[in-house]
Amino acid sequence: MFRILILLAIGIGVGMLLRGRSCVKATKWGIQATVCLLLFVFGISIGSNRDLIDNLYRFGWQALVIACLGVVGSIVAARAAQRIFFKKGGKL
Structure with missing residues (x-):
């Protein structure tokens, strides 16, 4: 765990x-390619x-419920943050 945090730092x-050099701009493509490869x-x-594929129906609906609740929770949190931090007048 610490190795990951050290590499991140x-x-x-x-x-x-x-910052601002062309090699950093090229990392955007690298990140997208890495994410696609990982997926x-x-x-x-x-x-x-085989076990997962055989039980896909049972796991699938649970994953769908968790994903939907995660999206709804993110929308609610973003809306609350918008109301708290970005009130009328543009002041924090």
């Missing part, structure tokens, strides 16, 4: 030092798990 420091590998691991 080092990455933040390097990002601050390289693909995650899909392969799910597809190769």
